[in-house]
Amino acid sequence: MSFFAAQNIIKNYANHRALDDVSIDIPEGAIYGLLGPNGAGKTSLIRIITQITGPDSGKLFFKGVPLIPSDMNRIGYLPEERGLYKKMKVGEQAVYLARLKGINKNDAIKRLKTWFEKFEIEAWWDKKVEELSKGMAQKVQFITTVLHEPEMLIFDEPFSGFDPINVELLKKEILDLRQKGTTIIFSTHNMASVEEICSHIALINKSRKIIEGPINEIREKYANDTYQLSFRYAPDFKPEQFTGEEFEILSQKTEGNRQDIILQRIKPCNTNTLLSRFLPHIDILSYQKVIPGMNDIFIKLVKNQ
Amino acid sequence: MNKTFIIISREFSTRVRKKSFLVVTIFVPILFILFYAFLMWLMLKDDTQERKIAVVNASTLERPLETINNTKFEYTTQPITEENAADFLKNKDYYAVMWIPANVMDSAEIPIYSFSQVTMELKNTISSQLRKKIENIKKSAVIAASQIPDLEEKLDATRTPVIVRTLMITETGQAKESSSEIASIIGVAAGFIIYFFIFIYAAQVMKGVIEEKTNRIIEVLVSSVKPFQFLLGKIIGVASVGLVQFLIWIVLIGGSVMALQAAFLPDIDLEALRNSTNLAAMAQTQELGAEELAVIQSIVKTIEPKFILTFLGAFLFYFIGGYLLYASLFAAIGAAVDNETDSQQFMTPLSIILAIGVYIGFTAMKSPESPLVFWSSLIPFTSPTVMLVRIPFGVPAWQIITSMALLIGAFIFFTWLSGKIYRTGILMYGKKVTWKELYKWLKY
Numbered sequence: 021m022s023f024f025a026a027q028n029i030i031k032n033y034a035n036h037r038a039l040d041d042v043s044i045d046i047p048e049g050a051i052y053g054l055l056g057p058n059g060a061g062k063t064s065l066i067r068i069i070t071q072i073t074g075p076d077s078g079k080l081f082f083k084g085v086p087l088i089p090s091d092m093n094r095i096g097y098l099p100e101e102r103g104l105y106k107k108m109k110v111g112e113q114a115v116y117l118a119r120l121k122g123i124n125k126n127d128a129i130k131r132l133k134t135w136f137e138k139f140e141i142e143a144w145w146d147k148k149v150e151e152l153s154k155g156m157a158q159k160v161q162f163i164t165t166v167l168h169e170p171e172m173l174i175f176d177e178p179f180s181g182f183d184p185i186n187v188e189l190l191k192k193e194i195l196d197l198r199q200k201g202t203t204i205i206f207s208t209h210n211m212a213s214v215e216e217i218c219s220h221i222a223l224i225n226k227s228r229k230i231i232e233g234p235i236n237e238i239r240e241k242y243a244n245d246t247y248q249l250s251f252r253y254a255p256d257f258k259p260e261q262f263t264g265e266e267f268e269i270l271s272q273k274t275e276g277n278r279q280d281i282i283l284q285r286i287k288p289c290n291t292n293t294l295l296s297r298f299l300p301h302i303d304i305l306s307y308q309k310v311i312p313g314m315n316d317i318f319i320k321l322v323k324n325q
Numbered sequence: 326m327n328k329t330f331i332i333i334s335r336e337f338s339t340r341v342r343k344k345s346f347l348v349v350t351i352f353v354p355i356l357f358i359l360f361y362a363f364l365m366w367l368m369l370k371d372d373t374q375e376r377k378i379a380v381v382n383a384s385t386l387e388r389p390l391e392t393i394n395n396t397k398f399e400y401t402t403q404p405i406t407e408e409n410a411a412d413f414l415k416n417k418d419y420y421a422v423m424w425i426p427a428n429v430m431d432s433a434e435i436p437i438y439s440f441s442q443v444t445m446e447l448k449n450t451i452s453s454q455l456r457k458k459i460e461n462i463k464k465s466a467v468i469a470a471s472q473i474p475d476l477e478e479k480l481d482a483t484r485t486p487v488i489v490r491t492l493m494i495t496e497t498g499q500a501k502e503s504s505s506e507i508a509s510i511i512g513v514a515a516g517f518i519i520y521f522f523i524f525i526y527a528a529q530v531m532k533g534v535i536e537e538k539t540n541r542i543i544e545v546l547v548s549s550v551k552p553f554q555f556l557l558g559k560i561i562g563v564a565s566v567g568l569v570q571f572l573i574w575i576v577l578i579g580g581s582v583m584a585l586q587a588a589f590l591p592d593i594d595l596e597a598l599r600n601s602t603n604l605a606a607m608a609q610t611q612e613l614g615a616e617e618l619a620v621i622q623s624i625v626k627t628i629e630p631k632f633i634l635t636f637l638g639a640f641l642f643y644f645i646g647g648y649l650l651y652a653s654l655f656a657a658i659g660a661a662v663d664n665e666t667d668s669q670q671f672m673t674p675l676s677i678i679l680a681i682g683v684y685i686g687f688t689a690m691k692s693p694e695s696p697l698v699f700w701s702s703l704i705p706f707t708s709p710t711v712m713l714v715r716i717p718f719g720v721p722a723w724q725i726i727t728s729m730a731l732l733i734g735a736f737i738f739f740t741w742l743s744g745k746i747y748r749t750g751i752l753m754y755g756k757k758v759t760w761k762e763l764y765k766w767l768k769y
Binding site for chain 2: 034067070071072073089092093095097099101102103104105106107108116117119120121122161164165
């Protein structure tokens with residue numbers, strides 16, 4: 021079921037079109053990666069989803085119902101450029117931001133105490149934000165983003181500015197939130213983290229959506245029917261004698277007593293046929309389809325456009 | 326609406342708790358009271374110093390000066406010249422030495438030498454006493470020569486006192502005594518207060534907007550509330566800080582002034598004074614002279630309860646209306662720029678308009694009916710500082726209503742306009758904004 025949908029969004033600024041007929045469809049419970057190079061229109065799209073700005077045309081649906089202003093309370097947003105009031109105390113500020121999301125004061129304090137304990141930052145409650153380090157302030161900001169238990173969370177480059185330990189902590193929290201049923205939109209350049217946590221992605225480039233779907237399907241789609249075969253190195257064995265006319269060797273390398281070859285299938289043929297040709301001669305260690313990384317797909321798609 | 330209230334209360338509480346707010350709120354009344362007390366002290370302080378002045382009398386007048394308050398005049402025959410005056414004053418215990426020259430009857434200069442500056446009051450009293458003496462001598466000579474019986478009495482009878490009483494006719498035809506000078510001074514003062522209030526607090530709104538923009542917290546905020554709603558909450562929050570500060574000032578200053586007056590000024594039955602027609606009779610029961618009572622009477626007659634209510638009502642209206650109009654424009658400027666230094670180019674025109682308003686307010690004191698004053702009391706950008714000066718002179722109701730309606734209309738229109746600039750500006754970084762750019766934003 022579609023949890024959040026944007027249909028045919030067009031957004032123009034004075035001199036250029038930031039979004040050109042962009043539609044996205046976010047399934048319930050997904051971690052939806054919004055990818056794209058700088059200036060592609062990701063932030064514009066996020067600002068439209070969060071109702072910070074309105075689209076020039078196009079429709080937005082939250083759980084099948086047209087998006088309305090009060091839906092702001094059901095969405096949590098962590099912008100790429102973080103910021104808090106520097107002179108305000110941490111606790112007081114967090115309560116203020118929670119109240120703006122429609123939580124009453126007592127609930128906000130109660131929930132904040134729990135989160136502060138979880139992140140082991142209780143001591144910061146009465147500190148001013150300007151006394152905190154950048155990483156500390158980021159933690160506070162993360163808490164204020166999720167405190168009102170939104171049904172949908174939007175993180176714009178959430179890991180930037182965190183050290184590796186805190187990145188792990190944050191990842192764990194994000195996956196926990198998903199476990200609890202929160203749908204998450206996740207905008208980033210970090211393809212490793214995309215592969216690690218996203219279930220769906222959309223790629224936006226030059227104001228247009230290029231591709232959208234479950235991450236596994238997309239990677240599968242861009243797999244070029246290539247396979248990697250690893251076997252114990254045998255000096256006399258010549259693999260090219262056994263590929264037949266259905267397969268072609270793209271590359272091979274030897275490392276110690278292990279040899280890897282990459283095969284490209286060029287004619288329809290059962291994988292087992294290939295393996296049965298090799299089997300009598302060598303000791304096979306592994307055989308797998310080569311799935312391209314998101315990084316490769318990203319670069320390929322952006323460059324081709 | 327609930328969210329607007331949360332915003333208002335944050336804007337209010339963070340500002341009120343600042344040290345600078347506390348300092349300004351307490352020190353302004355203290356400074357004011359100190360200044361006021363100093364003035365009272367200057368006015369009421371008795372010149373208690375005992376002085377002796379040596380007089381070298383070369384004229385035919387016989388001991389023309391005896392004592393003036395605490396100053397005694399002693400006549401000497403010692404030959405004192407300008408050269409040895411300093412030695413004379415040093416050796417003897419005299420405050421000053423003066424010559425009355427032989428030709429004093431024919432308008433002569435009277436030199437008076439002293440180590441310290443001779444007070445203005447003493448100087449004036451000496452000259453007026455001498456003038457009176459000389460006048461009397463000359464007058465008796467003329468009377469004696471004319472041989473007209475009772476000439477002196479007849480001449481005295483020609484002296485007729487003329488007092489100009491300013492009366493204002495209300496629309497219902499009643500005449501009311503008032504002092505337009507005093508009322509318009511109050512009007513100019515009120516205009517000044519409004520000017521400062523607009524400047525200080527509208528600039529605070531602008532600073533707040535710039536802070537949120539450079540902090541980048543604004544993006545989080547506007548994902549929770551609509552930008553316009555947020556802006557409104559901010560403007561109202563800052564205004565309530567200003568109003569609270571102003572009320573504290575009124576209470577502190579008003580209370581202290583009343584206490585000071587009770588301590589220094591003799592009791593005057595103001596109600597009796599307002600209705601009194603015979604000040605001379607009243608003066609006899611008071612420590613004050615009839616002249617001083619007349620001044621107080623005109624103040625009391627001007628500042629009667631009905632006037633106070635009308636004026637206060639108008640003051641509050643223009644105070645708040647003017648602030649709201651300028652605050653929304655200042656907020657738009659704050660949203661358009663990246664830091665305070667960039668805000669100058671947009672602030673200058675507004676500052677000039679506001680300053681012109683104050684200046685026209687001054688001219689309204691002298692010519693409340695001039696076309697310039699009339700128009701600027703209707704135009705929303707200047708009316709807050711000009712109309713209050715006009716009100717004491719009497720303004721037709723339709724003009725006040727038009728002026729107020731225009732101010733409300735302008736506030737709504739410019740807040741709407743500013744809201745558009747604000748909405749776009751707060752999310753726009755690193756752009757040097759020009760007037761042309763702002764115009765484009767209006768169309769987004």
